[in-house]
Amino acid sequence: MTTLxxxxxxxxxxxxxxxxxxxxxRAGVSVDAARIALAQQALQLTGVESKRDVAAALxxxxxxxxxxxxxxxxxxxxxxxxxxxxxxxxAQMLPRAEGSxxxxxxxxxxxxxxxxxxxxxxRPPQAADKEFEFDAAMTASDLARLRHADFNQLSASEYAxxxxxxxxxxxxxxxxxxxxxxxxxxxxxxxxxxxxQGAARTGGxxxxxxxxxxRRQPLPLLLLVDVSGSMExxxxxxxxxxxxATRQIDGQRIRRDVFAFGMRLADLxxxxxxxxxxxxxxxxxxxxxxxxxxTRMGSALATLRLRHARxxxxxxxxxxxxxxxLDTGEPDELARxxxxxxxxxxxxxxxxxxxxxxxxxxxxRGAAVLHRAADGMLAVHNIARxxxxxxxxxALMKK
Numbered sequence: 001m002t003t004l005x006x007x008x009x010x011x012x013x014x015x016x017x018x019x020x021x022x023x024x025x026r027a028g029v030s031v032d033a034a035r036i037a038l039a040q041q042a043l044q045l046t047g048v049e050s051k052r053d054v055a056a057a058l059x060x061x062x063x064x065x066x067x068x069x070x071x072x073x074x075x076x077x078x079x080x081x082x083x084x085x086x087x088x089x090x091a092q093m094l095p096r097a098e099g100s101x102x103x104x105x106x107x108x109x110x111x112x113x114x115x116x117x118x119x120x121x122x123r124p125p126q127a128a129d130k131e132f133e134f135d136a137a138m139t140a141s142d143l144a145r146l147r148h149a150d151f152n153q154l155s156a157s158e159y160a161x162x163x164x165x166x167x168x169x170x171x172x173x174x175x176x177x178x179x180x181x182x183x184x185x186x187x188x189x190x191x192x193x194x195x196x197q198g199a200a201r202t203g204g205x206x207x208x209x210x211x212x213x214x215r216r217q218p219l220p221l222l223l224l225v226d227v228s229g230s231m232e233x234x235x236x237x238x239x240x241x242x243x244x245a246t247r248q249i250d251g252q253r254i255r256r257d258v259f260a261f262g263m264r265l266a267d268l269x270x271x272x273x274x275x276x277x278x279x280x281x282x283x284x285x286x287x288x289x290x291x292x293x294x295t296r297m298g299s300a301l302a303t304l305r306l307r308h309a310r311x312x313x314x315x316x317x318x319x320x321x322x323x324x325x326l327d328t329g330e331p332d333e334l335a336r337x338x339x340x341x342x343x344x345x346x347x348x349x350x351x352x353x354x355x356x357x358x359x360x361x362x363x364x365r366g367a368a369v370l371h372r373a374a375d376g377m378l379a380v381h382n383i384a385r386x387x388x389x390x391x392x393x394x395a396l397m398k399k
Contacts, residue, residue, distance in 0.1 A: 013040075013043070013048070014040060017036065017039060017040060017043070018036060020058075020076075020079055020080075021035070021036045021039070021062070023075065023079060024062060024072065024075060027071055027075055028068070028071070028164040028167065029062070029063065029065075029068045029071060029072060030064060030065070030068075031062055035061060035062050036062075038061045039057070039058050039061050039062055042057040042058070042060065042061050043057055043058075045057075051080070054080075055073070055076050058072075058076065059072055059073070059076075066275050067244070067275045067276045067277060068276075069275075069276075070275075070276050070279070071276065071278070146158060146161065146162060146165075146383065147382065147383045147384050148382055148383075148384050149162075149382055149383075150356050150381050150382055151233055151234050151237055151353070151381055151382060152233045152234070152353075152381070154233075159233075159237075162237065162383065163236065163237055163240055165383060166237055166238075166240055166241040166244075166383060166386060167240055167241065167243075167244040167277055168244070169241060169244070169245055169383070169386050169387055170245055170249075170390070171242075171245035171246055171389060171390050171393075172249055172390050172394075173218040173219055173221065173246065173249055173254055173318065173393075174218070174219055174318070174393065174394060174397045175216040175217060175218055175219070175249075176216065176217065176219055176316065177214040177215070177216055178214060178215040178216060178217040179214075180214070180215050181212045181213060181214050181215065182212075182213055182214075182215050183210045183211070183212070183213070184210070184211050184212075184213025185210070185211055185213070186211055186213055187211030187212045187213045187214075188211075188212075189211065189212040190209050190210065190211060190212070191210040191211055191212045194210035195208070195209055195210045198210070217252065218249050218252065218254045218255075219316060219317065219318040219346060220254070220255040220256070220257075220313045220316060220317045220318070221246055221254060221255065221256040221257070221317065221318055221319075221320065222256075222257050222259075222311060222312065222317050222318070222319045222320070222345065223242055223246070223256060223257070223258040223259070223320050223322070224259050224260075224261060224304075224319065224320070224321045224322065224323075225238060225239060225242070225258070225259070225260045225261070225268075225322045225323075226260075226261060226262070226295060226297075226321075226322055226323035226324065227260045227261070227262050227266075227288055227290070227291050227292070228262045228292065228293060228294055228295040228326070229292045229293060229294070230295075230324050230326050231322075231323065231324055231353070232291070232292045234322075234353050234380070234381070235260075235291070235322075236281065238322055238351075238380060239260075239268075239280070239281060239284060240277050240280075240281060241386055242258070242320075242322075243272055243274075243277050243280050244277055255313070256269075256272065257269050257308070257311040258271075258272045259300075259304065259308070260284070260287075260288050261295075261296075261297060261300035261301075262288075262290040262291065262292075262293045262294060262295055262296075262300075263290045263293050263294050263295070263296050263299075263300075264289070264290055264296075264299075264300065264303070265300040265301075265303040265304055266287050266288045266289070266290075267287065267308070268284050268287055268288075270283070270287075271283035271284040271287060272284075294328050295323070295326060295327050295328055295329070295366070296327065296328060296329040297323065297327045297329060297334055297337075297366060297370075298327070298329040298330060298331075298333035298334035298336075298337050299329055299333065301334070301337035301338065301340075301341060302333070302337050304337075304341075305337060305340055305341075309344070312341075312344045312345055315343075315344060315345060315346060316346050317344075317345045317346060318345070318346055318347055318349070318393075318397075319341060319345045319347065319348045319349065320349050320351055321348065321349070321350050321351065321370070321374070322351045322380065323350070323351075323352065323370070324352060324353055324354045324367075325350075325352065325354070325362055325364055325366050325367025325370050325371070326364055326366065326367065327364070327365065327366025327367070327369075327370075328366075329366070331365045331366065331368075331369050334366055334369045334370070335369050335372075335373070338369065338370065338373035339373065341373075342373060347375045347376075347396070347397060348373060348374050348375050349374065349375060349376050349377075349378060349393060349396060350370055350371070350374035350376070350377045350378070351377075351378050351379075351380040351389075352377050352378070352379065352380070353379070353380055353381040354381075355377065355378070355379035355381065356379060356381040356382070375396060376392075376396035378392045378393070378396075
Protein backbone atom coordinates (compact mmCIF):
# COMPACT_ATOMS: atom_id res chain seq x y z
CA MET A 1 0.00 0.00 0.00
CA THR A 2 1.40 3.36 -1.01
CA THR A 3 1.28 5.97 1.73
CA LEU A 4 2.75 9.40 2.28
CA UNK A 5 5.88 7.78 3.68
CA UNK A 6 6.44 5.46 0.73
CA UNK A 7 5.69 1.87 -0.19
CA UNK A 8 6.25 -0.30 2.90
CA UNK A 9 6.73 -3.38 0.68
CA UNK A 10 9.77 -1.88 -1.02
CA UNK A 11 11.42 -0.44 2.09
CA UNK A 12 10.92 3.25 1.29
CA UNK A 13 9.47 4.15 4.70
CA UNK A 14 12.78 3.88 6.55
CA UNK A 15 14.67 5.82 3.83
CA UNK A 16 12.14 8.65 3.73
CA UNK A 17 11.99 8.85 7.52
CA UNK A 18 15.79 9.03 7.68
CA UNK A 19 15.78 11.77 5.02
CA UNK A 20 13.20 13.72 7.01
CA UNK A 21 15.36 13.38 10.13
CA UNK A 22 18.37 14.77 8.27
CA UNK A 23 16.32 17.73 7.08
CA UNK A 24 15.17 18.42 10.64
CA UNK A 25 18.80 18.49 11.74
CA ARG A 26 19.63 21.01 9.03
CA ALA A 27 16.82 23.16 10.40
CA GLY A 28 18.46 23.14 13.84
CA VAL A 29 16.24 20.51 15.48
CA SER A 30 18.20 18.09 17.66
CA VAL A 31 17.60 14.68 16.04
CA ASP A 32 19.94 11.70 16.37
CA ALA A 33 19.89 8.06 15.26
CA ALA A 34 18.16 6.96 18.48
CA ARG A 35 15.25 9.31 17.85
CA ILE A 36 14.93 8.10 14.25
CA ALA A 37 14.76 4.50 15.48
CA LEU A 38 12.16 5.50 18.04
CA ALA A 39 10.16 7.26 15.31
CA GLN A 40 10.11 4.04 13.24
CA GLN A 41 8.77 2.14 16.25
CA ALA A 42 6.12 4.82 16.83
CA LEU A 43 4.90 4.55 13.23
CA GLN A 44 4.69 0.78 13.50
CA LEU A 45 2.35 1.23 16.48
CA THR A 46 0.22 4.06 15.06
CA GLY A 47 0.19 3.03 11.41
CA VAL A 48 0.64 5.26 8.39
CA GLU A 49 -2.91 5.44 7.06
CA SER A 50 -3.58 8.89 8.54
CA LYS A 51 -1.26 11.82 7.87
CA ARG A 52 -2.46 13.51 11.06
CA ASP A 53 -1.58 10.46 13.17
CA VAL A 54 1.84 10.21 11.53
CA ALA A 55 2.56 13.88 12.23
CA ALA A 56 1.50 13.56 15.88
CA ALA A 57 3.60 10.42 16.41
CA LEU A 58 6.72 11.89 14.80
CA UNK A 59 6.33 15.17 16.69
CA UNK A 60 6.07 13.30 19.99
CA UNK A 61 9.40 11.49 19.54
CA UNK A 62 11.45 13.86 17.35
CA UNK A 63 10.79 17.21 19.04
CA UNK A 64 12.41 17.78 22.42
CA UNK A 65 12.20 21.57 22.70
CA UNK A 66 9.10 23.74 22.63
CA UNK A 67 10.72 26.29 20.31
CA UNK A 68 11.22 23.56 17.67
CA UNK A 69 7.57 22.49 17.57
CA UNK A 70 6.39 25.09 15.05
CA UNK A 71 9.46 24.42 12.87
CA UNK A 72 8.68 20.69 12.86
CA UNK A 73 5.06 21.22 11.82
CA UNK A 74 5.91 23.54 8.95
CA UNK A 75 8.73 21.30 7.78
CA UNK A 76 6.53 18.20 7.95
CA UNK A 77 3.84 19.85 5.81
CA UNK A 78 6.42 20.94 3.23
CA UNK A 79 8.32 17.66 3.20
CA UNK A 80 5.30 15.35 2.81
CA UNK A 81 3.18 17.68 0.70
CA UNK A 82 2.43 15.21 -2.13
CA UNK A 83 1.80 11.57 -1.11
CA UNK A 84 2.02 10.35 -4.74
CA UNK A 85 5.58 11.61 -5.11
CA UNK A 86 6.93 10.37 -1.78
CA UNK A 87 9.26 7.90 -3.48
CA UNK A 88 11.17 10.90 -4.89
CA UNK A 89 12.10 12.10 -1.41
CA UNK A 90 15.27 10.04 -1.24
CA ALA A 91 18.42 12.05 -0.65
CA GLN A 92 16.31 14.75 1.04
CA MET A 93 14.64 16.08 -2.10
CA LEU A 94 11.56 18.20 -1.54
CA PRO A 95 8.55 16.84 -3.48
CA ARG A 96 6.81 19.41 -5.63
CA ALA A 97 3.62 18.50 -7.45
CA GLU A 98 3.11 20.02 -10.87
CA GLY A 99 0.97 23.12 -10.63
CA SER A 100 1.17 23.14 -6.84
CA UNK A 101 0.34 26.55 -5.36
CA UNK A 102 1.40 25.77 -1.80
CA UNK A 103 2.99 28.79 -0.08
CA UNK A 104 6.73 28.68 0.65
CA UNK A 105 7.89 28.02 4.23
CA UNK A 106 7.84 31.10 6.43
CA UNK A 107 10.64 30.30 8.88
CA UNK A 108 14.22 30.79 7.67
CA UNK A 109 15.30 27.54 9.36
CA UNK A 110 12.77 25.61 7.27
CA UNK A 111 13.68 27.37 4.01
CA UNK A 112 17.42 26.82 4.58
CA UNK A 113 16.84 23.14 5.37
CA UNK A 114 14.89 22.53 2.15
CA UNK A 115 16.26 25.01 -0.40
CA UNK A 116 19.72 23.49 -1.08
CA UNK A 117 18.22 20.11 -1.98
CA UNK A 118 15.58 21.01 -4.55
CA UNK A 119 17.90 20.80 -7.54
CA UNK A 120 20.03 17.85 -6.46
CA UNK A 121 19.87 14.51 -8.23
CA UNK A 122 19.18 11.38 -6.17
CA ARG A 123 22.33 9.81 -4.83
CA PRO A 124 23.05 6.07 -4.64
CA PRO A 125 21.24 4.27 -1.81
CA GLN A 126 24.49 2.79 -0.52
CA ALA A 127 25.70 6.28 0.44
CA ALA A 128 22.65 7.04 2.56
CA ASP A 129 23.92 5.51 5.79
CA LYS A 130 27.29 7.21 5.50
CA GLU A 131 25.66 10.57 4.82
CA PHE A 132 23.37 10.21 7.81
CA GLU A 133 26.31 9.43 10.07
CA PHE A 134 28.23 12.52 8.96
CA ASP A 135 25.24 14.76 8.45
CA ALA A 136 26.79 18.04 9.52
CA ALA A 137 27.02 21.24 7.53
CA MET A 138 30.78 21.29 8.14
CA THR A 139 33.52 19.01 9.43
CA ALA A 140 34.78 19.02 13.00
CA SER A 141 37.81 21.10 12.02
CA ASP A 142 35.56 23.65 10.30
CA LEU A 143 33.37 23.86 13.39
CA ALA A 144 36.44 24.36 15.58
CA ARG A 145 37.57 27.17 13.31
CA LEU A 146 34.11 28.76 13.39
CA ARG A 147 34.17 28.68 17.18
CA HIS A 148 36.92 31.33 17.12
CA ALA A 149 35.91 33.13 13.90
CA ASP A 150 34.80 36.73 14.17
CA PHE A 151 31.09 37.12 13.33
CA ASN A 152 32.00 40.01 11.04
CA GLN A 153 34.19 37.78 8.85
CA LEU A 154 31.76 34.92 8.19
CA SER A 155 30.47 33.99 4.77
CA ALA A 156 26.72 33.78 4.17
CA SER A 157 26.58 30.00 4.71
CA GLU A 158 28.84 30.19 7.78
CA TYR A 159 26.72 33.01 9.20
CA ALA A 160 23.56 30.89 8.84
CA UNK A 161 25.26 27.96 10.58
CA UNK A 162 26.63 30.09 13.43
CA UNK A 163 23.20 31.65 13.94
CA UNK A 164 21.82 28.17 14.65
CA UNK A 165 24.79 27.20 16.85
CA UNK A 166 24.52 30.21 19.16
CA UNK A 167 20.96 29.20 20.05
CA UNK A 168 22.29 26.19 21.95
CA UNK A 169 24.57 28.25 24.22
CA UNK A 170 23.22 28.80 27.72
CA UNK A 171 23.81 31.80 29.96
CA UNK A 172 23.31 30.90 33.64
CA UNK A 173 22.28 34.17 35.26
CA UNK A 174 23.56 34.77 38.83
CA UNK A 175 21.03 33.94 41.54
CA UNK A 176 20.26 36.09 44.55
CA UNK A 177 18.09 35.53 47.66
CA UNK A 178 14.47 36.43 46.97
CA UNK A 179 11.95 38.00 49.33
CA UNK A 180 9.77 34.90 49.36
CA UNK A 181 10.61 31.91 51.55
CA UNK A 182 10.21 28.15 51.33
CA UNK A 183 10.60 25.17 53.62
CA UNK A 184 14.21 24.17 54.20
CA UNK A 185 16.70 23.08 56.82
CA UNK A 186 18.45 26.42 57.37
CA UNK A 187 17.02 29.63 58.66
CA UNK A 188 16.35 31.58 61.83
CA UNK A 189 12.58 30.91 62.00
CA UNK A 190 10.68 27.64 62.18
CA UNK A 191 8.33 26.72 59.35
CA UNK A 192 5.51 25.53 61.58
CA UNK A 193 3.19 24.39 58.78
CA UNK A 194 5.68 21.85 57.42
CA UNK A 195 6.84 20.91 60.91
CA UNK A 196 3.31 20.08 62.08
CA GLN A 197 2.53 18.22 58.86
CA GLY A 198 5.53 16.03 59.51
CA ALA A 199 4.45 15.50 63.11
CA ALA A 200 1.00 14.37 61.94
CA ARG A 201 2.62 11.54 59.99
CA THR A 202 4.51 10.31 63.09
CA GLY A 203 1.65 10.23 65.60
CA GLY A 204 2.17 13.78 66.87
CA UNK A 205 5.89 13.45 67.55
CA UNK A 206 8.02 16.28 66.19
CA UNK A 207 10.91 14.51 64.55
CA UNK A 208 12.39 17.48 62.66
CA UNK A 209 12.09 21.24 62.66
CA UNK A 210 11.64 22.72 59.20
CA UNK A 211 12.97 26.22 58.73
CA UNK A 212 11.92 29.23 56.70
CA UNK A 213 14.57 29.52 54.04
CA UNK A 214 14.69 32.31 51.47
CA ARG A 215 14.26 31.27 47.88
CA ARG A 216 16.93 32.01 45.34
CA GLN A 217 15.98 33.44 41.99
CA PRO A 218 17.87 34.65 38.89
CA LEU A 219 18.49 38.36 38.66
CA PRO A 220 16.04 40.21 36.41
CA LEU A 221 17.66 41.23 33.15
CA LEU A 222 17.57 44.39 31.08
CA LEU A 223 19.04 43.74 27.62
CA LEU A 224 20.00 46.76 25.49
CA VAL A 225 21.17 45.82 21.97
CA ASP A 226 22.77 48.24 19.54
CA VAL A 227 21.35 47.73 16.01
CA SER A 228 23.27 50.52 14.26
CA GLY A 229 25.19 50.09 11.01
CA SER A 230 28.49 49.18 12.69
CA MET A 231 26.70 46.44 14.66
CA GLU A 232 24.71 45.06 11.73
CA UNK A 233 26.60 41.74 11.48
CA UNK A 234 26.43 41.18 15.24
CA UNK A 235 22.91 42.31 16.12
CA UNK A 236 20.93 39.41 14.61
CA UNK A 237 23.28 36.75 15.99
CA UNK A 238 23.30 38.27 19.46
CA UNK A 239 19.52 38.67 19.52
CA UNK A 240 19.17 34.96 18.65
CA UNK A 241 21.72 34.08 21.34
CA UNK A 242 20.08 36.21 24.05
CA UNK A 243 16.61 34.92 23.20
CA UNK A 244 17.60 31.28 23.67
CA ALA A 245 20.20 31.75 26.42
CA THR A 246 18.10 33.84 28.82
CA ARG A 247 14.76 32.07 28.49
CA GLN A 248 15.03 30.12 31.73
CA ILE A 249 17.49 28.58 34.18
CA ASP A 250 16.89 25.17 35.75
CA GLY A 251 13.29 25.31 34.61
CA GLN A 252 12.71 28.72 36.22
CA ARG A 253 11.78 31.58 33.91
CA ILE A 254 13.91 34.71 33.99
CA ARG A 255 12.36 38.14 33.97
CA ARG A 256 13.87 39.98 31.03
CA ASP A 257 13.13 43.27 29.31
CA VAL A 258 14.72 43.79 25.91
CA PHE A 259 15.26 46.98 23.93
CA ALA A 260 17.04 47.72 20.67
CA PHE A 261 18.50 51.14 20.04
CA GLY A 262 20.00 53.03 17.14
CA MET A 263 18.68 56.50 16.54
CA ARG A 264 15.60 55.56 18.59
CA LEU A 265 14.59 53.02 21.23
CA ALA A 266 12.51 49.97 20.21
CA ASP A 267 10.82 47.69 22.74
CA LEU A 268 11.55 44.04 21.84
CA UNK A 269 10.09 42.53 25.02
CA UNK A 270 6.87 41.37 23.27
CA UNK A 271 8.96 39.77 20.52
CA UNK A 272 11.10 37.92 23.10
CA UNK A 273 7.96 36.26 24.47
CA UNK A 274 7.88 34.11 21.33
CA UNK A 275 9.07 30.58 22.05
CA UNK A 276 10.58 30.15 18.58
CA UNK A 277 13.71 32.17 17.81
CA UNK A 278 12.82 32.60 14.13
CA UNK A 279 9.43 34.02 15.08
CA UNK A 280 11.17 36.36 17.53
CA UNK A 281 13.57 37.64 14.87
CA UNK A 282 10.72 38.19 12.43
CA UNK A 283 8.70 40.13 15.00
CA UNK A 284 11.76 42.10 16.15
CA UNK A 285 12.52 43.08 12.57
CA UNK A 286 9.07 44.62 12.29
CA UNK A 287 9.54 46.51 15.57
CA UNK A 288 12.93 48.04 14.64
CA UNK A 289 12.48 50.85 12.12
CA UNK A 290 16.06 52.18 12.10
CA UNK A 291 18.13 49.02 11.69
CA UNK A 292 21.68 49.59 10.35
CA UNK A 293 21.41 53.36 10.87
CA UNK A 294 23.24 55.66 13.25
CA THR A 295 23.61 55.53 17.04
CA ARG A 296 22.32 58.00 19.60
CA MET A 297 22.67 56.05 22.80
CA GLY A 298 22.03 59.00 25.10
CA SER A 299 18.64 59.87 23.63
CA ALA A 300 17.66 56.17 23.56
CA LEU A 301 18.46 55.84 27.27
CA ALA A 302 16.51 59.04 27.94
CA THR A 303 13.47 57.39 26.34
CA LEU A 304 14.05 54.38 28.56
CA ARG A 305 14.10 56.60 31.65
CA LEU A 306 10.99 58.57 30.71
CA ARG A 307 8.78 55.74 29.41
CA HIS A 308 10.06 52.45 30.81
CA ALA A 309 11.66 53.24 34.19
CA ARG A 310 9.43 50.69 35.91
CA UNK A 311 11.16 47.88 34.03
CA UNK A 312 14.05 48.24 36.50
CA UNK A 313 13.24 46.18 39.61
CA UNK A 314 14.40 47.84 42.83
CA UNK A 315 18.11 48.08 42.00
CA UNK A 316 18.21 44.31 41.43
CA UNK A 317 18.28 44.38 37.62
CA UNK A 318 21.39 43.22 35.78
CA UNK A 319 21.87 45.39 32.68
CA UNK A 320 23.63 43.88 29.65
CA UNK A 321 24.41 46.58 27.10
CA UNK A 322 25.55 45.21 23.72
CA UNK A 323 27.32 47.88 21.67
CA UNK A 324 30.62 48.84 20.07
CA UNK A 325 30.41 52.26 21.72
CA LEU A 326 30.56 54.20 18.43
CA ASP A 327 27.98 56.78 19.50
CA THR A 328 27.17 59.92 17.49
CA GLY A 329 25.26 61.72 20.25
CA GLU A 330 26.42 64.15 22.90
CA PRO A 331 28.78 62.61 25.50
CA ASP A 332 27.32 64.73 28.31
CA GLU A 333 23.81 63.43 27.66
CA LEU A 334 25.09 59.86 27.53
CA ALA A 335 26.96 60.33 30.83
CA ARG A 336 23.82 61.64 32.56
CA UNK A 337 21.63 58.79 31.34
CA UNK A 338 24.22 56.13 32.20
CA UNK A 339 24.52 57.60 35.71
CA UNK A 340 20.75 57.29 36.13
CA UNK A 341 20.82 53.71 34.84
CA UNK A 342 23.61 52.82 37.26
CA UNK A 343 21.68 54.23 40.24
CA UNK A 344 18.65 52.07 39.43
CA UNK A 345 20.34 48.74 38.61
CA UNK A 346 22.54 46.19 40.33
CA UNK A 347 25.29 46.18 37.71
CA UNK A 348 25.93 47.47 34.19
CA UNK A 349 27.97 45.16 31.97
CA UNK A 350 29.19 46.25 28.56
CA UNK A 351 29.32 43.47 25.93
CA UNK A 352 31.67 44.85 23.28
CA UNK A 353 32.49 43.04 19.99
CA UNK A 354 35.44 45.39 19.37
CA UNK A 355 37.40 43.57 22.06
CA UNK A 356 38.38 41.18 19.28
CA UNK A 357 41.26 43.57 18.54
CA UNK A 358 44.42 43.19 20.59
CA UNK A 359 45.19 46.36 22.46
CA UNK A 360 41.72 47.80 22.01
CA UNK A 361 41.16 51.07 23.87
CA UNK A 362 37.81 52.90 24.14
CA UNK A 363 39.07 56.09 22.53
CA UNK A 364 35.80 57.16 20.85
CA ARG A 365 33.83 59.72 22.86
CA GLY A 366 30.83 57.48 23.48
CA ALA A 367 33.01 54.46 24.19
CA ALA A 368 35.06 56.41 26.73
CA VAL A 369 31.92 57.50 28.60
CA LEU A 370 30.51 53.98 28.54
CA HIS A 371 33.83 52.53 29.72
CA ARG A 372 33.87 54.80 32.77
CA ALA A 373 30.25 53.97 33.69
CA ALA A 374 30.27 50.19 33.11
CA ASP A 375 31.10 47.76 35.91
CA GLY A 376 32.85 45.50 33.44
CA MET A 377 33.48 44.92 29.73
CA LEU A 378 33.29 41.52 28.03
CA ALA A 379 33.86 40.36 24.45
CA VAL A 380 31.04 38.89 22.33
CA HIS A 381 32.55 38.60 18.85
CA ASN A 382 32.63 34.80 18.40
CA ILE A 383 31.13 31.57 19.69
CA ALA A 384 34.00 30.91 22.11
CA ARG A 385 33.46 34.28 23.79
CA UNK A 386 29.73 33.66 24.09
CA UNK A 387 30.41 30.30 25.73
CA UNK A 388 32.73 32.02 28.24
CA UNK A 389 30.27 34.82 28.89
CA UNK A 390 28.60 33.14 31.89
CA UNK A 391 31.92 32.74 33.71
CA UNK A 392 32.85 36.33 32.95
CA UNK A 393 29.57 37.67 34.28
CA UNK A 394 29.89 35.58 37.45
CA ALA A 395 33.44 36.88 38.05
CA LEU A 396 32.39 40.50 37.57
CA MET A 397 29.40 40.11 39.87
CA LYS A 398 31.68 38.93 42.71
CA LYS A 399 33.75 42.13 42.64
